[in-house]
Amino acid sequence: MTVPEQAAAATHTDPIAGAVLLMAIVLVAAKLGGDLAVRLRQPSVLGELVAGVILGNLALAGFDGFEPIEDSPAIDFLARIGVLILLFEVGLESTVRQMMRVGLSALLVALVGVAVPFALGWLVGAWLLPDASSHVHAFLGATLSATSVGITARVLKDLGWSQSDEARIILGAAVIDDVLGLVVLAVVSGVIVAADSGASMSYGDIGLILGKAAAFLVGSLALGFLLAPKLFHLASHLRARGVLLAVGLAFCFALSWLSSVIGLAAIVGAFAAGLLLENVHYRDFVDRGEHGLEELLEPISSFLVPFFFVVMGMRTDLRSFADPGVLGLAGVLTLAAIAGKQACSLAVRGGVNRLSIGIGMVPRGEVGLIFANIGMSLTLAGEPIISPSVYSAVVVMVIVTTMLTPPALSWSLSRRPPAEPTEPPPVEATMTAAATTEDEDP
């Protein structure tokens, strides 16, 4: 390097130059994939996932130029912010009151959606891994009980169903599932750790985690219900530009943080923030000619959300499908995962598209992988609970349930329109409807 080059490098090479190039590649890949999906009458999120799978697996074909995307902390960060924005946006499309109306259905769906897959996962383990201990079988059950709602939320949004009762039941159930899944995982892990060390897990430990989860849900909802109107009324007095958007995002980020600190997924907080905010809270802003929050979020989500799905696609290692020893367990596990969540539809009271609810609960996404990862780090008598080949089978199950959901949900929603639509759900209309329709509840 010559002297002027050194000086130039020291002066001006922006530390994020590499990251912005990767961002440009991801954005273009996402839109190319989305275009392909739309042409094939699929939700564009499927195209973004496939674009990610291609970018992430070109190394198998000898081209590793896109590998930096997978390793980039910047892209990972944007993906994580993206999914928060997505869940916030989806939460904004419903109100707490509307969620309450489907509360019982959501609770039933969540309970069945944890219990049945847990039992099926246990049975699959007992059947195909007869030599393993019952702890391994229980852990497989826990892995199947998780629900990852990002994909479903995005498909419902892509197809204009975000404001339907079906969407509210699925999203409400997913929030409850997140809490239940956490409890199941904590209990199963606790039992295994206790068995390994000869100690025993106390009921107090279980109670503690249950109490924390309940405290967050009830506390944040109650507090937000009381505080959100006051907060936004106060904010409406601020004269700087973009106050509504900034305060809305700050509210979303603060609840995401709170939710994560308490041990729940950050997206639960983002969704709760959206739920708590209602149009009336920021009517002061809209009355003076500013855009509504949904309309302001649209470009931000269109910028950031694709990072999440492309990254999720990239983490799909196609080599997992190449191991015949793994594929047997993977296939049965996948069937159990799908069948287990279909049982949810039996828990729904009439009048809604039950099939779609069952399908909407299917994707395991990253939550299943996180569970399996924990399983690999837990040991019993020196052996990991989840062996590498079982882990690969779980990965295949997660990939298949994730990739199957967009086309399956798209098919089931078109098959039977909602019986009691709260809003008419034509695809084009929802692009702008969110910003103009007011919540019609009293």
Next chain:
Amino acid sequence: MTVPEQAAAATHTDPIAGAVLLMAIVLVAAKLGGDLAVRLRQPSVLGELVAGVILGNLALAGFDGFEPIEDSPAIDFLARIGVLILLFEVGLESTVRQMMRVGLSALLVALVGVAVPFALGWLVGAWLLPDASSHVHAFLGATLSATSVGITARVLKDLGWSQSDEARIILGAAVIDDVLGLVVLAVVSGVIVAADSGASMSYGDIGLILGKAAAFLVGSLALGFLLAPKLFHLASHLRARGVLLAVGLAFCFALSWLSSVIGLAAIVGAFAAGLLLENVHYRDFVDRGEHGLEELLEPISSFLVPFFFVVMGMRTDLRSFADPGVLGLAGVLTLAAIAGKQACSLAVRGGVNRLSIGIGMVPRGEVGLIFANIGMSLTLAGEPIISPSVYSAVVVMVIVTTMLTPPALSWSLSRRPPAEPTEPPPVEATMTAAATTEDEDP
């Protein structure tokens, strides 16, 4: 930590939970500061800077709860993306043709704006640091020659002047200054390194850096001029939602990367990308009812740009002002920095608000700090070229020129309206005008 807490931490604690809390704090602080500034009839960017100064210096008052913001790579990343988005947005408000019209003025302003501050900085060094070598004096001159255009771009935008000839001259000159400043720095550093090692700097080295800079400017502008219309016409055939925004951002990011790779500031690329894109390039999108690019960028910039200015404020260490030994040099250096750029106004041909152009060129921002940092790392006979106390004086100069610009520019712009406004510049109108007005050039 109990077992369920471990499991909970492993399962769900989002790695970005801490970052999103910091983001919420920055957003709220930015808007509170912006509100205060607007109430005092100042551009809101001044309020964001002051909010940053307060967050960054509360530790002096014994409260260090905000220090993680300054150390957060996530916040730093968002700030860097924010300034790219800002310059892209400002670039979008002008066309290459409009820039060409003020090209000669911009070139003259840039040349004077590098030469006069360089000479003044040298003289200040010779006067106040008579014992130091002439290399130190030259380096002080180089530090004064830099221009940091982020602040000025934002003030012009806040006040609705982005589409004026004054804005185009300042921004055009800043781009050229960036190239010239780089050459000055490279030459001065090269001479010092050569003097230190006994070698000598070749004209070839100087020619190389000049050539690279010229190649980028001419090459990217020519290529973009030819390719941008084709690129966006192609993209308009994609059916996924948000294609215009994604492709526009990808174009901005790709040019930022290119510009950084070539050794220029990334913001030069972002600005060039905005300049190259014209409304006609994405008329296909707007014709089918999508929003224009400016309108889509507005919420994204309103989300990300404040991070840049709050971070810039946070990096202001108020303790620099407490050292009386530093303040003398700092004061004279600041006067030289301001006076040197005022000479620019003499280079402008008639009919525009000359005073504002001189003031708009004043801020040194982070570019001055980067120069000074390089000076600290260069040694001559074992001594750093820029001693710690000289560095502190440079920091004070950067702070004062940066903080003075928003109120000064606001005052000078209100004092004399533009003689030949290309667009009427009322403050409210520009919020939406960018999206609806078409470029009227043939």
